[in-house]
Amino acid sequence: MRKFLPGLVVGVIFGAGLALSDMFNPARVLAFLDIAGAWDPTLAYVMGSALIPSAIAYRIRQRMARPLLAPGFAIPENRQLDRPLLLGGAMFGIGWGLVGLCPGPALAGLVLGTWQIWLFAAAMLAGMLLHHFVTQTRAPAHSLG
Amino acid sequence: MEALSPWVAIAGGLLIGTAAGLLLLLSGRIAGVSGMAARAVGMARDGAPRRQAVGFILGLPLGAALIALLVRAHEVAVTSSLPLLIAGGLLVGFGTRLGNGCTSGHGVCGIARLSPRSFAATGVFMASAALTVFIIRHALGG
Numbered sequence: 513m514r515k516f517l518p519g520l521v522v523g524v525i526f527g528a529g530l531a532l533s534d535m536f537n538p539a540r541v542l543a544f545l546d547i548a549g550a551w552d553p554t555l556a557y558v559m560g561s562a563l564i565p566s567a568i569a570y571r572i573r574q575r576m577a578r579p580l581l582a583p584g585f586a587i588p589e590n591r592q593l594d595r596p597l598l599l600g601g602a603m604f605g606i607g608w609g610l611v612g613l614c615p616g617p618a619l620a621g622l623v624l625g626t627w628q629i630w631l632f633a634a635a636m637l638a639g640m641l642l643h644h645f646v647t648q649t650r651a652p653a654h655s656l657g
Numbered sequence: 658m659e660a661l662s663p664w665v666a667i668a669g670g671l672l673i674g675t676a677a678g679l680l681l682l683l684s685g686r687i688a689g690v691s692g693m694a695a696r697a698v699g700m701a702r703d704g705a706p707r708r709q710a711v712g713f714i715l716g717l718p719l720g721a722a723l724i725a726l727l728v729r730a731h732e733v734a735v736t737s738s739l740p741l742l743i744a745g746g747l748l749v750g751f752g753t754r755l756g757n758g759c760t761s762g763h764g765v766c767g768i769a770r771l772s773p774r775s776f777a778a779t780g781v782f783m784a785s786a787a788l789t790v791f792i793i794r795h796a797l798g799g
Contacts, residue, residue, distance in 0.1 A: 523716020639750020
């Protein structure tokens, strides 16, 4: 429970934020991405305001020897821009633009019960599995996402 | 689709950022959904403790359900065709693993800690997503 419960609480707050800001609504996300159409600024407000508590937490973190419930911080230190990062980002963006769902909204949106979101989430998991099998023989990369 | 009040959008964003900040200060980890999802199903060799990842992933739809109960009913429009849903899901799944992150890990957490990799990734996925939407809706007349 020491690990499950904090994860659950954080997930609930995260999912509530996605639903409150309507970010699990593909129509609204696509309207943000459609800069030549009827543009909807919601995603910019959401991302901009999400940065505030997140950035404050990173400032607090610098004064902490260790997190409250774990032995140490596990923050990626890699600063190198490499091909997998850019290629992966480009692929993700294409998929995001095709449907208007990214991983958080796809999973929070499962609660809606629309078959389209379940299908998308299943395909997303299949894509992750595909990557897992393709790279299984290589050295593990540190994950951020 | 009606416009959403900027204040509601900001409140939602503050919740998302608070969740990310809490996970950092409690568990010392990045609140990245794609990494957590991979971890929850046992695909990532490193990352958050498995039980924490499972809790986080289960929490996402629970939190969304809470908003439906307490604030307003969800009205969501998914208009993509079946092939687009499958292709989009595959690309999002593969791409977020290859690029080590998505909108949350790179877009919210990475930018908040000024990671150059996350700035680059966010710029690339925003641009490729906007380009994809432009091609589908305007160039192809979608």
